[in-house]
Amino acid sequence: MITVRISHVREAGVCCRGARAWFAKTDLSWQKFLDEGYPIETIRAQNCAIANRVADVAEARAAAHE
Numbered sequence: 001m002i003t004v005r006i007s008h009v010r011e012a013g014v015c016c017r018g019a020r021a022w023f024a025k026t027d028l029s030w031q032k033f034l035d036e037g038y039p040i041e042t043i044r045a046q047n048c049a050i051a052n053r054v055a056d057v058a059e060a061r062a063a064a065h066e
Helices: 006-011 016-024 030-036 040-044 049-064
Strands: none
Touching (some): 006 016, 006 049, 016 030, 016 049
């Protein structure tokens, strides 16, 4: 299972302020994301360009570590 974390947000070129604003529009917890991350499926289920870009980075990093 791939866990999406704040480092993936930064690597995707999304600023933390923008990511936090995006989280405010979802039912996901920003604090939980910072503390634990979310499964990639949860992020992809948000069905938005920012989420998909961040998920793509998380997948690429996971593939590079296999």
